[in-house]
Structures are given as C-alpha cells and as structure tokens.
Amino acid sequence: MALPDLFNDYTLRTVALGAAALGATSGALGSYAVLRKQSLLGDAISHAALPGIALAFLLTGSKAPLVLVLGAAAAGWLGTLLVMRVVNATRVKEDSALGIVLSVFFGFGLVLLTYIQKRPDASQAGLDRFLFGQAATLLHRDVLMIASLGGIALLVAALFWKEFKLLSFDPDFAASLGFSVRGLDVLLTSVLVLSIVIGLQTVGVVLMSAMVVAPAAAARQWTDRMGTMVVLAGAFGALAGVSGAVISSLAQHVPTGPTIVLCLTVLVLVSLAFAPNRGLLWEAVRQARNRRQLHMHAVLRDLHALAVQHGGQEHVHASAVLEAMHPGARHELTALAERGWARRTGADGWSITPSGRSEMERREGRDEESAS
Incomplete structure (x- = not known):
C-alpha cells in the first residue's frame, strides 16, 4: 500500500x-x-x-x-x-x-x-x-x-x-x-x-x-x-x-x-555492523580467525619442538600432552591435518609432517629476518 x-x-x-x-x-x-x-x-x-x-x-x-x-x-x-x-x-x-x-x-x-x-x-x-x-x-x-x-x-x-x-x-x-x-x-x-x-x-x-x-x-x-x-x-x-x-x-x-532521523540511525547502525572493512561484525570475525590461526601455529610450533627434542619428525605425541600444553588443541590438530602439516597416528597420536616442518622453518626464518 x-x-x-x-x-x-x-x-x-x-x-x-x-x-x-x-x-x-x-x-x-x-x-x-x-x-x-x-x-x-x-x-x-x-x-x-x-x-x-x-x-x-x-x-x-x-x-x-x-x-x-x-x-x-x-x-x-x-x-x-x-x-x-x-x-x-x-x-x-x-x-x-x-x-x-x-x-x-x-x-x-x-x-x-x-x-x-x-x-x-x-x-x-x-x-x-x-x-x-x-x-x-x-x-x-x-x-x-x-x-x-x-x-x-x-x-x-x-x-x-x-x-x-x-x-x-x-x-x-x-x-x-x-x-x-x-x-x-x-x-x-x-x-x-x-x-x-x-x-x-x-x-x-x-x-x-x-x-x-x-x-x-x-x-x-x-x-x-x-x-x-x-x-x-x-x-x-x-x-x-x-x-x-x-x-x-x-x-x-x-x-x-524524527522518523527520517530514525531511518538514518538504522543506516548508521547497519553500516557500523556490516561494512566489509570497518564493520564490527566482520572485525569480530577477523579477530576470531586470527586467534585461531595463532593458536594453530602455536600447536604446530610445539609439535615441531617436541619432534626436535626426540630427534626426529616422525615421533608420535599423545593428544593429551598437546591438550595440556594448549587447551582445545584437538581442533587445531584437525586443522593442521587438513593443511597437511600434521598427521594422526593410531587412535590418539599426532606427529608433524615434512610439510609442517618446512612451514615452521619458513616462519622461523621470516621471524629472524624481521628481528634483524
């Protein structure tokens, strides 16, 4: 109407x-x-x-x-x-x-x-x-x-x-x-x-x-x-x-x-929430994704460190050990496996893959360049 x-x-x-x-x-x-x-x-x-x-x-x-x-x-x-x-x-x-x-x-x-x-x-x-x-x-x-x-x-x-x-x-x-x-x-x-x-x-x-x-x-x-x-x-x-x-x-x-001003208020709120670059919603999504990425790389770093301590990358580590080091690590281990950086061995064991070791070496080299 x-x-x-x-x-x-x-x-x-x-x-x-x-x-x-x-x-x-x-x-x-x-x-x-x-x-x-x-x-x-x-x-x-x-x-x-x-x-x-x-x-x-x-x-x-x-x-x-x-x-x-x-x-x-x-x-x-x-x-x-x-x-x-x-x-x-x-x-x-x-x-x-x-x-x-x-x-x-x-x-x-x-x-x-x-x-x-x-x-x-x-x-x-x-x-x-x-x-x-x-x-x-x-x-x-x-x-x-x-x-x-x-x-x-x-x-x-x-x-x-x-x-x-x-x-x-x-x-x-x-x-x-x-x-x-x-x-x-x-x-x-x-x-x-x-x-x-x-x-x-x-x-x-x-x-x-x-x-x-x-x-x-x-x-x-x-x-x-x-x-x-x-x-x-x-x-x-x-x-x-x-x-x-x-x-x-x-x-x-x-x-x-006043109704026009209220309509403007709605437009401002929608823009503040959903704008791609500055929207609060997308910013929250980006921050959550970044936190997951950081947590995942922290788990990968520990896998790499444990492999180095045990003299080889094929050494299997229990997920309970990784969970103790990083609560909620099971989700990150699954994500690492999807990227080919970690491998599940047996019912409850995990080990770093050659691709995962290469990724860690690449990140460590980049960190050294940034520090210098």
Missing part, C-alpha cells in the same frame, strides 16, 4: 521528494564536515540560524519560505564566521567556540520568537515549525526551493571539488600550492550553511545536525575513497528521506522529521 501511495498521493509524493532532495544535499556536503572533524558545525549552524528566521520575519513581515531561509542562511553564515574568528583570534578551541555560538544565537532566537508571539499584529504560527520541523506541511514550491538551493550548493562543491578535497585532507599543502585556504574555508562553510538551512523547515533546528553527520558517517564505513563516500552519503540521505516520509504516512501522529 505504501509504494502506490508514494506515486499517487500528492502530499506524500511532495514530502518524499523534498526529504530526498534535502537528504541528498546534506548527506553529500556533510561528508566534508565529517572528514574535517567538524561534525558539531552542523548543529551550530542550524541553531545559529534561528534568530535569522525571526529577524527576517520582523523586517519583512513575510512568512515566505525563501525569505525565512535567506534570513536563516545569513544568521548561520554570520555565526560560522564568528566561530572562525574566535578560534583564530583567541585561545578558545573550536568545540568551545561552537558551543558558545550555538547557545548564544539559539537563546537570542528563542527570545525573538517569544517577542513575535506576543505581538498583537503578528503570529508565531509558521515560525515554530523551524524548531522541530513539519515536513508534512511541505508544498510544491518548498520542494522546488530545496531542490534549487541544494542544487546550487552541490554545483559549487562540484566546481571546487579538487580544492575542497585538498582543504579537507591537507590544508597546509593547499596553502603551499598558493590556494587561499581562508577563502576556500569560507566558501565551503557557506555551502554547508546553505545545505543546512534548507532543511530547517523539514526536520527542524534540533535534528538538522543528524542530516549532516549521519549519512556521511554511514558512508565512511563502506569506502576509503572520498568521491565514493560523497555519492554514498547523498544516496543514504535520500533513502532515509523517502523511507521516513513513507513510514510516517503509515501511522497517525508520527512526525516525518
């Missing part, structure tokens, strides 16, 4: 398209924030944008989404520049500066919203949705605005792909090549600000940082290439946006914005 509704229901289709456009933009551009270890930047920008929304309404008297978004962008950009200025001009660390700007701007925004609410000639209705988001209220023009501004942000990132990539990994090298690191930093931050403020109406100030960080964090688990990471992060963001819109439409009184 959900899939036909996605294509036939105008409201659901509009919300899903807007959430997908937002997720793709914030996810792709959020990769830069994650790689530069500026994950808190999205939280600071989204909170700093709140007074800009209120001031835009006070100055223009308009609740048009584009007007409010431009006000949010101006305030978010100003807050980010203030963070950069504090970090460069003082001894305050970046995380502390982000926390200060976030709290001050957000508090100022709440004061302005309270003032607007008490004005006799204005209503706060329509502004409070920027706090927690109301994706269900998205209209066709809102989707066009999100897609247009998001497209501009992605276009700038594509045009400055090499410069932003260099800035993310080695800003000192970028400066040595003659690039204006500060100028590139401001431009990249401006693009991030734009990608964040377009989503405030959908998921709100409180949850927007998750739209920036979560898709990129999930994508980072699957790849070591930045280009692939950016594409994957955009895809994860779009997938979460559509999934959240569809899931929230299936139940009453389930808000779309």
Whole structure:
C-alpha cells in the first residue's frame, strides 16, 4: 500500500521528494564536515540560524519560505564566521567556540520568537515549525526551493571539488600550492550553511545536525575513497528521506522529521555492523580467525619442538600432552591435518609432517629476518 501511495498521493509524493532532495544535499556536503572533524558545525549552524528566521520575519513581515531561509542562511553564515574568528583570534578551541555560538544565537532566537508571539499584529504560527520541523506541511514550491538551493550548493562543491578535497585532507599543502585556504574555508562553510538551512523547515533546528553527520558517517564505513563516500552519503540521505516520509504516512501522529532521523540511525547502525572493512561484525570475525590461526601455529610450533627434542619428525605425541600444553588443541590438530602439516597416528597420536616442518622453518626464518 505504501509504494502506490508514494506515486499517487500528492502530499506524500511532495514530502518524499523534498526529504530526498534535502537528504541528498546534506548527506553529500556533510561528508566534508565529517572528514574535517567538524561534525558539531552542523548543529551550530542550524541553531545559529534561528534568530535569522525571526529577524527576517520582523523586517519583512513575510512568512515566505525563501525569505525565512535567506534570513536563516545569513544568521548561520554570520555565526560560522564568528566561530572562525574566535578560534583564530583567541585561545578558545573550536568545540568551545561552537558551543558558545550555538547557545548564544539559539537563546537570542528563542527570545525573538517569544517577542513575535506576543505581538498583537503578528503570529508565531509558521515560525515554530523551524524548531522541530513539519515536513508534512511541505508544498510544491518548498520542494522546488530545496531542490534549487541544494542544487546550487552541490554545483559549487562540484566546481571546487579538487580544492575542497585538498582543504579537507591537507590544508597546509593547499596553502603551499598558493590556494587561499581562508577563502576556500569560507566558501565551503557557506555551502554547508546553505545545505543546512534548507532543511530547517523539514526536520527542524534540533535534528538538522543528524542530516549532516549521519549519512556521511554511514558512508565512511563502506569506502576509503572520498568521491565514493560523497555519492554514498547523498544516496543514504535520500533513502532515509523517502523511507521516513513513507513510514510516517503509515501511522497517525508520527512526525516525518524524527522518523527520517530514525531511518538514518538504522543506516548508521547497519553500516557500523556490516561494512566489509570497518564493520564490527566482520572485525569480530577477523579477530576470531586470527586467534585461531595463532593458536594453530602455536600447536604446530610445539609439535615441531617436541619432534626436535626426540630427534626426529616422525615421533608420535599423545593428544593429551598437546591438550595440556594448549587447551582445545584437538581442533587445531584437525586443522593442521587438513593443511597437511600434521598427521594422526593410531587412535590418539599426532606427529608433524615434512610439510609442517618446512612451514615452521619458513616462519622461523621470516621471524629472524624481521628481528634483524
């Protein structure tokens, strides 16, 4: 029932398209924030944008989404520049500066919203949705605005792909090549600000940082290439946006914005668990395999040592002796026999094979080379 509704229901289709456009933009551009270890930047920008929304309404008297978004962008950009200025001009660390700007701007925004609410000639209705988001209220023009501004942000990132990539990994090298690191930093931050403020109406100030960080964090688990990471992060963001819109439409009184963030959480958890190179599950499998390999070679080493002590490799040793030296050695002996490094003799005896002795001599020679 959900899939036909996605294509036939105008409201659901509009919300899903807007959430997908937002997720793709914030996810792709959020990769830069994650790689530069500026994950808190999205939280600071989204909170700093709140007074800009209120001031835009006070100055223009308009609740048009584009007007409010431009006000949010101006305030978010100003807050980010203030963070950069504090970090460069003082001894305050970046995380502390982000926390200060976030709290001050957000508090100022709440004061302005309270003032607007008490004005006799204005209503706060329509502004409070920027706090927690109301994706269900998205209209066709809102989707066009999100897609247009998001497209501009992605276009700038594509045009400055090499410069932003260099800035993310080695800003000192970028400066040595003659690039204006500060100028590139401001431009990249401006693009991030734009990608964040377009989503405030959908998921709100409180949850927007998750739209920036979560898709990129999930994508980072699957790849070591930045280009692939950016594409994957955009895809994860779009997938979460559509999934959240569809899931929230299936139940009453389930808000779309938080549902999108929950879908992102699932993607992050799946990536953390199952990604081939960094997944916790595969890491546990690799560690268990390595432990088995180490234990198996330890048993082989003892077989070889016992054979040397008894003057020949054909000497048979009881499995109970090997079990006393290595608890659980029966499994390793079976594995050694499968590789042709050990041979079972009689009901309960084991001996090392010529192949096993050659393997031990090879490993000992390699260890001596490493030590020297």
